[in-house]
Amino acid sequence: MAGKIKKMIDHIIAKKSNNDSRLTSSLNAKMCLKGVIPKKYDASSPDDPVIIDKLQNIAAEWGVSLAGV
């Protein structure tokens, strides 16, 4: 399977930033500092369980629901 990481990243950042571009940029940086580099993933990226686990933790820390993603 592929593409789940990109979907999760986009969902988390969109929800947390309300699509405000300055917040999108700062949340992207916060995610990088937590060890997930958003620009490394696209729709064809394999569903690496280690990264998916990191993103689930980030979503929980940021209070973002991943339901339906």
Added chain:
Amino acid sequence: MNIIKAKSNNKTAKGSVEEIKGIFGEFEPRMVLFFASSNYEPEDISAAMKAAFPGCDVIGCSTAGEIISGEMLKGSVVAMAFNSAVLNNVKIEVIEGISEAVDVSDAFRSFESFYGKKMDEMDFRQYLGMVLVDGLTCAEESLMENIGNKTNVFFVGGSAGDDLKFEATHVFVNGKSYNKAAVLALMDVKSGFDIIKTQSFKVLDKVLVATKVNESAREIIEFNNEPAAVAYANALGVPVDELSSHFMSNPLGLMIDDEPYVRSPQAVDGSNVKFYCSILEGMELSILESANIVEETANALQQKVEEFGKISGLVNFNCILRTLDLESTGQSKEYAEVFNDIPTAGFSTYGEQYLGHINQTATMIVFK
């Protein structure tokens, strides 16, 4: 003038504070921020500053050098006062015991109660956080991550210093002195503000991947699956025993949006390399090469002046490694003069805070 600054080189806390109070004169501050050399007894300088300005919040920290418009100082106190035309409000909280564990929950509950809004609902264009933290606790990463998880409000600041003695650093709040603590100030800014993060490096086309790390010790055991010191030295093309002499000019950068978040190496320990901030396993880091600090700072500031029209005040959290670099190249005066026409106060830090914990950077708060 809604933001004013003052300095004193007086050797006593009492004398310094009297001089600063005299310069501030009839100004009615909503908040006073001060940065004091570790030559002053921390309890004395904090108590004296609060006694001089009893009607407002007074916060600060110890330093590894002080900065004021046009001057880089040692052994002095610099202060900046903000009136209610700049700050609608400010709420201060202290988080103690950060070397054991960091939890900002109580502080954030207090902010929410004071402002009547949830931290994750506050407008980041209106509210601004300042963070001053003990610079010897290695707790900055955890502190900034904790803050960043709970709010979109930007918290900017620096790690307190002690004039390169590396014995004890202090933060000051309303007459008290703390170590192993952080001060958070959440400001409701009336006049507009922005943040400058500037570092002066060229990004080289060489990447080191942290493949084995001791995160809590800020130590890299392996880069690119090789002993860290060997891989780092090889990437620079220098013998391992000369590696540490390249640390200042060739730190590493986590590249985010084409901008480095600098990780500065501190020491070689066997074949490991210790850093001034943590690096996670798997992080890809570019090797950096130092450029002209004065020129890049002046450019960053000029852009902001053009955007704002006029800057009414600036707080500069400037890494001690930049200060040492400026001293070694004889550019300290030239750097200080970049801030000649802007009311500026700041200090040489043991680390800078913006989104996370970073090194060899200046983070600045710019008030419109």
